[in-house]
Amino acid sequence: MTMAQASHARAVPMHDPFRIGGFSLVAGKFSFLLPFVVLVAIWWTIKIAFDLDDRVLVAPPDVLGALWTLFSRGILADYAATSLYAIAVAIIFSACVGVPLGFAVGANKYVARSLDLFLRFFQGVSGISWLPLAIIWFGFSDTTILVIVVYTLVVPVIFNTMVGVRAIPREYALSLQTLGASRLRVVRDVYLPGALPSILVGLRLGMGYGWRALIAAEMLVRQGGLGDLIFGARTFGQIDRIIGGMIVIGVLYIIVDRLIVQPIESLTFERWGVLRK
Amino acid sequence: MTPTVQGDKIVVENFQHIFDSADGPIEATGRVDLTIPAGQFVTLVGPSGCGKTTLLKAIAGFIDPTHGRILCDGAPVTGPGRDRGVVFQELAILPWRTVRRNIAHGLEIARAPRQEIDATVKRLIELTGLVGFEDRYPHELSGGMKQRVAVARTWAADPDVILMDEPFAAVDAMTRLTLQEELASLSYQTKKTVFFITHSVDEAVFLADRVLVMSRRPGTIKASIEVPRRTPGGRDWESFTTDTDMQAIVEKVLRLVREEKTAHKKDSAPVALEAAG
């Protein structure tokens, strides 16, 4: 009886206007592509409807063509590698130097108090602001770019590590100490997992700042990298290369952010969600 | 089909709610028929997951019945309305409004004149023992106080019917006793129709004019027990616990509820059961 009734039950409506027969763009695995299809269609329509010059806006296939040219000649790999290398160095450096530093700062309330404003101030002076000085010191070189990106990334990492350590309730450490745990053990079992969510927030935020600072620095220093690629293309009015480059910049960022950083972050948040603040 | 008689506030006819889940349709309730006369205080007890809350939500107008219909004053319920106030188990008062403004909210919505709002709010603040806390924000109050605000807010809006879903479940045991006594006298003084869901058999019998017992999922109303009011103007726990007639009713209801719980165990209920709550 129950089953018969159930089949007549008014189902919770599953709205899916994009269902064509048994196939659905929305419910499927590639549903995320649909909005982009719509976007490209609008872009193309604008291009045709306003009859825009190629120096203002190019048609979508031209961008694909430009990307293919850049890719097949190895130019893209070259430029992208330069950018990825810089951001990778900055991330590794920030994790290796910024996190221990953040711990050292956060573990003592006097040190934390003294460095709070200092770090906030330098977080306010964005990395890119140091670019003119870095150019004077290191010239138009890769070193300049690396310095800028490392600076941009390391400050939020130190800061957020410090905040994370400070946010851990004292009772957690105390209760472990009453069990006779050593200092090292307290750090390993309380401070590290407790501060991890905050550290990852710092890394992620830093990466957002760092990636943009990198692109901006590359535009100005002009020593390779994706920023150089799109800014250089502007000089020759190659809109196809600019848009192609932008797509690459976005996709690379999403890959790093969504496929590496975010899964780790959400994992820690799910397990230690209580400390999120 | 019971015809709608004059004086029947709420009529539930052949009601059933079925919702879709990943494992197919789930019956949140069985077929329910229920009539609540105007001015009656009805409590509903039953094992968890039997569909008590679903029934309340349907009367409130938050969900549509899959089968049957629900009438309020002879008119079908189509959505939430100010004729049916709800006091939730979770805190539903707004954190950004002071006690006074939370209680006044319903009257503000109804665009009642200033003096009327002030008078009503003052009266309810006195009735619910919130004098002195008028300008506090909810986060500054204890759990019991917050729930008093929620009750006062609902009463201030002056609905005909008040639906309460385990409103005191999250309050500490001592406070709960006071709140129950206060509610008993408040509902007596204001002569509201109340539909009150609870887990606690003591609470159900203490407050009610009539106790309904729901069977395990998919729940139906399996018993209806009248509770004679001995003392006009409310009840108190002291005389309730020493009143042998009352304790006999408690015993009886307890037995009915327990039957459902043991039956539930024997059948080894499906996992989805709790979801139906």
Next chain:
Amino acid sequence: MTAIAHKPARKPVRGRDIVWMILPAIPFVLLLAGWTIYWAIVRPNMGTLPPVWTVAQTLWQITASGELLGHIIASLGRLVAGVSVGIVTGVLLGFLVGLNKRAAEFVYPLVIFFSAISGIVWLPLVIGWLGLGPALFIFLIWNTVFFLVFQNTVLGVQLVSEVLELGVRTLGGSRLHTILNVTAFGAMPYIMSGIRSGLGFGWRALIAAELVGASSGLGQMIFHAAEFHRADIILAGCVVIGLLSLLMDRLILVPLERRTIERWGLVTPGAKGA
């Protein structure tokens, strides 16, 4: 009585209070001292690293001449314009999308992609469209702020406890009333943290954009100085940039949060970056 009881308790704390007060200054003092010592020993070229006092002097000079103020006004004007547009569009669209689940599902992939390339990345393309005028800067800041405010608003709107909304509906509140009185307030902590990080990102994007091309603004001031090897101006400019960023946070956002979110006992969520 209480006043009397307080007084003796206060005195011994005083010394510690002063230490506590001056603690934030220590790293700055150490930095300046280190800088001065380095300068005294190495004696670098003035154009590479001037001594502290030269930077202070330069800062005073450009302040007195009004040059600095002009750049600050130019930069802040762009920031205010871009951020305002970003907040208004971000909040409005955030509500629209947050209240409509299907809209959210549709826009979300686009938002992820475009927030990944928000800000300075648009510069080469948009220079061609808007030229080097104010529209370019406003666009770049808007583009940065919008996504942060938008994403946080959507999140905030979606996370407002349903029971709060239902509670007001049963008091007779219309859908619009509920959105204005419940959803808007409930989403506030998220909106605020979106604005906060939006302001941070926007400020960076602006400085970067001004470096690349502008006739005024702090970014242009320091980039221009680099051409003449005026490290003193650059350093003075960096100090101003940092101070302004701190002041905006302390004087606008922190008090705003204190008057709303903290007063209501809500928790400020971690900002959703990028």
